[in-house]
Amino acid sequence: MDFHDPGSINALHATSRKHGQEYVAPISLVGNENEQQPQIPPPAIFQTPETAQAAEDEHNKMLPSIAHCAIHLELLEYFQLLREAVIKSNQLDVLFDTLPRKKTTVSYISHSSGRRVLSRTLLRPIKAHDSTFRERRKEKWTRFVDCAYSRFSTWVVSIDDDRKISGKDEVELDPKLVPPIDVLLVWHAFLMKPRLCLEWCRDKKILWVSQVDFPWEHIHSMVNQSNRSFQTPVKNAETFKKITHLEPDLLQCLIQGPKDGCTNSDQALSMQFLSPEKTRIANAMLDMIWKNHDEWVDLMCHFLWIRSPAVEFTLQGARDGYRQFFDLFASNPTVGLTPTPDIELVWLTHQLSPSSFSMFSKTSVGRLVEHNVVPHDPDHIQALVSTERAFRARYGAAYRRCLCWDCQNLQRIARRTLSDNRDIHHFVQESMREVAQHRAVERTRRSHRNLPISYQ
Ligand SMILES: [Zn+2]
Numbered sequence: 001m002d003f004h005d006p007g008s009i010n011a012l013h014a015t016s017r018k019h020g021q022e023y024v025a026p027i028s029l030v031g032n033e034n035e036q037q038p039q040i041p042p043p044a045i046f047q048t049p050e051t052a053q054a055a056e057d058e059h060n061k062m063l064p065s066i067a068h069c070a071i072h073l074e075l076l077e078y079f080q081l082l083r084e085a086v087i088k089s090n091q092l093d094v095l096f097d098t099l100p101r102k103k104t105t106v107s108y109i110s111h112s113s114g115r116r117v118l119s120r121t122l123l124r125p126i127k128a129h130d131s132t133f134r135e136r137r138k139e140k141w142t143r144f145v146d147c148a149y150s151r152f153s154t155w156v157v158s159i160d161d162d163r164k165i166s167g168k169d170e171v172e173l174d175p176k177l178v179p180p181i182d183v184l185l186v187w188h189a190f191l192m193k194p195r196l197c198l199e200w201c202r203d204k205k206i207l208w209v210s211q212v213d214f215p216w217e218h219i220h221s222m223v224n225q226s227n228r229s230f231q232t233p234v235k236n237a238e239t240f241k242k243i244t245h246l247e248p249d250l251l252q253c254l255i256q257g258p259k260d261g262c263t264n265s266d267q268a269l270s271m272q273f274l275s276p277e278k279t280r281i282a283n284a285m286l287d288m289i290w291k292n293h294d295e296w297v298d299l300m301c302h303f304l305w306i307r308s309p310a311v312e313f314t315l316q317g318a319r320d321g322y323r324q325f326f327d328l329f330a331s332n333p334t335v336g337l338t339p340t341p342d343i344e345l346v347w348l349t350h351q352l353s354p355s356s357f358s359m360f361s362k363t364s365v366g367r368l369v370e371h372n373v374v375p376h377d378p379d380h381i382q383a384l385v386s387t388e389r390a391f392r393a394r395y396g397a398a399y400r401r402c403l404c405w406d407c408q409n410l411q412r413i414a415r416r417t418l419s420d421n422r423d424i425h426h427f428v429q430e431s432m433r434e435v436a437q438h439r440a441v442e443r444t445r446r447s448h449r450n451l452p453i454s455y456q
Pocket of ligand 1: 402403407
């Protein structure tokens with residue numbers, strides 16, 4: 001079976017679930033505490049073995065590691081959860097005045113003769129459903145991001161002062177200075193737009209934020225592995241408060257108000273930041289977060305690669321594809337090339353390490369090639385077709401891969417075991433069983449049920 005042929009890839013995707021039903025035994029969700037439970041995602045995916053790093057050529061060493069891509073996916077899930085928490089918060093509906101609008105309608109029964117209404121009988125008043133509520137409460141996220149942007153700006157300036165005082169100029173941020181998640185979100189969005197970020201930095205005469213690498217390892221350490229929550233360490237929270245005079249947890253501060261935790265001045269300060277500066281660059285950045293950034297976060301979370309049984313295989317393929325894509329870019333400077341979603345993940349992970357990305361881009365293509373996250377409109381589809389054509393001409397292989405769990409895991413196991421001369425049914429069965437197991441764990445996680453689960 002040629003897994004690189006687009007015909008066989010489409011056929012594989014179309015039939016993989018059908019065959020999966022035939023091969024996989026039913027999965028029981030009855031707990032069995034003695035059974036070894038799978039760790040999803042596997043902890044090893046977040047670390048880069050030194051041997052693997054040493055074996056890479058100089059060009060590949062500049063690429064983002066699989067671990068950084070995995071932590072990136074992990075962080076995107078928390079960005080999405082933060083947005084959901086803000087949008088669904090009833091307390092913030094009160095604060096931002098997005099409560100349902102109460103409206104009462106009165107209905108009648110009309111008694112008529114022909115076209116003439118003779119009398120009306122009044123029925124009881126009905127509380128009308130506010131059909132605008134669901135959309136209006138999304139405005140809270142816009143306001144929250146406004147606030148986060150101002151906090152980011154304050155944080156950048158306060159660190160710049162600190163760096164000037166201590167004379168630091170490393171590309172790594174001091175671990176205790178890693179900020180809370182709302183500030184991380186704005187910083188993340190900033191680094192996804194290197195030119196806009198540089199313009200903002202020059203405008204503020206603060207360059208460090210366009211030079212420092214995103215602190216992936218420290219971000220991963222902020223994830224509580226037992227309950228999978230994202231927590232700002234106490235030391236970081238204290239440092240953030242000390243240098244910015246702002247509350248570390250913006251969401252909690254806004255929800256609880258001055259009585260339950262925040263001091264009056266802290267609350268007043270937070271509220272004051274609800275109206276950020278409205279410069280052209282600030283507006284462009286906020287606009288980018290509300291539209292393209294959120295959409296991209298949702299797209300990446302939708303794929304759920306981080307909980308796939310083939311996560312390492314998928315990210316390795318993405319990393320290889322990214323390098324091939326840049327080589328293609330160098331030899332086809334006039335063709336409008338566009339990345340697949342997995343290559344896009346690696347590209348944007350790379351942009352979050354500005355100095356490494358700049359060096360790689362200039363070495364590969366001779367200039368800084370910034371990726372812009374754009375909606376998948378007809379122009380995007382056309383660019384994808386052009387890229388596919390150029391890719392096949394250069395590498396003799398299909399550009400697009402099906403990135404679903406079934407196809408990725410089947411290809412992973414097939415590549416590993418094809419040389420064993422085993423019957424094809426063996427590796428199909430092994431793959432489908434793993435996928436079913438991971439799906440069962442994911443269903444359990446989403447329904448807030450407790451592991452363990454057992455497999456028959
Ligand atoms: Zn598929």
